[in-house]
Amino acid sequence: MATIDFPDDLIALERTAWAEIQAGRLTVDTARAVHEGIAKFAQESKLARLDVEMGLKKAVRHAVEA
Template identity: 80%
Template sequence: MATIDFPDHLIALERSAWAEIQRGELTVETARAVHEAVVAFAAESGLARLDVEMGLKKAVRHPDPELAA
């Protein structure tokens, strides 16, 4: 899978969801906001929704240390 250039707002939404998941407090509203943003980004970019979702989770949960430096 190629690296996807995610917009800042999508990264921020996934970071919020991941923080809620880690605290055991994920809300339906947060999950829905991430899902809807992923679907919209996938449609706009012509990418498969699953590829966008998996890439976003990887970017937030397992960032490349070389890119973060």
């Protein structure tokens, strides 16, 4: 899978969701916002939604610490 250049707002949404998941307090609103952001980005970029979701999770959850 090629590297995807995600917009900052989508990265921020996934970071929020990941923090909430780790804290055991993921909200429906956060989950919905991430899902809708992924769907919109996938449609606009003409990429498969699953590829976008997997790439986003990898970019946020497995980011190399600077």
